[in-house]
Amino acid sequence: MKTFNIGGVHPAENKLSAASPIRVAAIPKQAVFSMFQHIGAPAVPVVKKGDTVKVGTLLGEAGKGLSVPVFSSVSGKVNKVDAVLDSSGTRRMAVVVDVEGDEWEETIDRSDKLVTFKDLGNITAAEVVNRIKAAGIVGMGGATFPTGIKLMPPPGTKAEAIIVNAVECEPYLTADHRLMLEKPEQILVGVQLIKHAVNCPKAFIGIEMNKPDAIKLLTDLLKEKAAQYPGIEVVPLKVKYPQGGEKQLIDAVIGRQVPAPPALPINVGAIVQNVGTVYAIYEAVTKNKPLIERIITVTGKSVKQPSNFLARIGTPMQQLIDEAGGLPADTGKIIGGGPMMGRALMSLEVPVTKGSSGLLLMTEKESRRGEVSPCIRCGKCVTACPMGLEPYLLASYTRLKDWDGCEKNDVTSCIECGSCAFTCPSNRPLLDNIRVAKQTVMSIIKARHMEAIAKK
């Protein structure tokens, strides 16, 4: 059984919502569309107060450089274009729409009928990429990197393997799992589209062994329709966190190691796409549907009905919690994302965004961090680090503000998976410190780079 080579941990899986089918969440009364739903430059609002919008209407066009457009997922009137509280507690530019009815743009095909790759005729690779870009698709595993950019390999590189990330290694989350069970063929067509877009003959779907039903379903489907979906292979993987990390997945599936930054996965010939992104690509290219809804898991040990929702982007989190049976009394922390990499939310008014993969309601008991005690040099964090770093050392350098030391020890390679802090018997906030170091070192490198340019 394949898996990545260095480090990794085994948190309790707690996939409570694995058996609950995807439910369509109600359309909210008011939807909030942040212009900061992706990595890179924010989108620029193109609507103003009082404008009427439909489902699929452009609200914000892509900013300069790395950016994607934002679309409305509801129909109604624009209430305001203003700074609104986002999930990190800061106010950022967003468009707020008061919902009236549910009217869709006519260009969107709302039928459920499967459109195969053949049905699209002689669609060109450039056209596929253009449609993906125009639909505002970003990496839906949580990193929210603009997908269109990822599908345009820089000169000198060539895609040799598409890897579909269906690992979902975060405990609790089941959104990708349910999507595979309910839309398997659509995903396969999506994979074909990506293969076509970057002219790559081979694609792998990496799934962890804790989802045997999804592995069986997709393997059987590929066997049955081998002629229709050539060059796609399901790769079962041993369960280990953080297998869903891009670099870990490449290592696990095709056995190649991505060098330290600034090298990218494409430098070893790999393009990794989350399975949710693949489905969004299918919908964008075949149905002309922009990224306006996503699947989000609402779960937790005391939640009445842990569920997977197909929610419109912009729906307030509060509404999803209500639909899952209400806020349990013993809730201590509400986390956007999974327990390993997610961040606690400041308020339940924050909306579902393109990157919201889950909402985890932790009980008061679970949510407490343990008491911090001194480092006992046990080396567990070093064993656990999937990037082969020395977290205890980096954290110490951070405390001493030795940024050179941090840089020499490759702090910029850290993927912030949290395995070190998870495994630390002294409950030391290793990741917190390493994040500070990573940010500082990256700004130092950037400043140095700018200086070098200025000198030239």
Added chain:
Amino acid sequence: MNVILIAVIVLGSIGLVAALILFLAGKKFAVHEDERIAKVAEVLPQANCGGCGFPGCSGFAGACVKAADKGSLEGLLCPVGGQPVMEQVAGILGLKAEASAPKVAVVRCNGTCENRPRIAEFDGAQSCKVQQMLGSGETACAYGCLGCGDCVAACQFDAIRMNPETGLPEVDEEKCTACGACAKACPRGIIEIRLKGLKNRRVVVLCNNKDKGAQTRKACSVGCIACQKCVKVCKFEAITVDQNLAHIDAEKCKLCRKCEDECPQNAIHAFNFPPKKEKPASPPTPLQGERGVDTQAAPVTEKAAAPAAPATEKPATNVEPAKEQEKA
């Protein structure tokens, strides 16, 4: 006997040759250091705090000598030593010292526990920088003090301390050298290095919130809401409002304290003024009267930031509507 003689001669000649080589190398590779650098370094405080912008005191001494060769010490200041040290330095270099006013660090936030209700709890690594990176902190104000004391850790002079009652740092004006280490350490840029002012008297807007008025009011009962009242009342054009935040230019401010009386949010504070006299001629509103007591109670240092007993009554009434909104 012979053996000893040979050994002495051989070693002696090796020694002579080596001495000659060292002598020649010493002449050839001699580094000429300006002797003035050492002299200047001697009068500097040797705190090596970096507040001057140079790496340590010897770096600053080198910069002074270099600047002296060009004829002026303009722009160079040792914040720790201040004017007396700069005069000594100028004396050594045969120049006149530039006049410079002493400065002090000012914490521009008055978000005490009473003024700014906590809406969240942060249990990660106790560092402002970590907190700032992860979210907006424990209160609804995304601009105010985070209270983990990065500034305290940065201060080499023990001049800034956390007040456990208010959760805010307080500057000891006697010890503060205005080196700026705390201002650099604060991830929210709350600490300002400000002119100490005439008789150490200052009028400062104790707020850093750049949100719109309504949002600021929700987050904190003493936040600047950019109502512009202070701008209108100031005769000296010392106050400007930028990004929903008033700022008093210390150089233009004539310390008349009109803005302090005018501010509906109590965001403007006056430091080190003598207690206000009761003025029956212009009957003060209850708010103003209480503030008079406030400054009276703690006029000595920045402790004005920590509301003394009488002041607690006032914010309590101010906070309540905000709290109710919170519950709703």
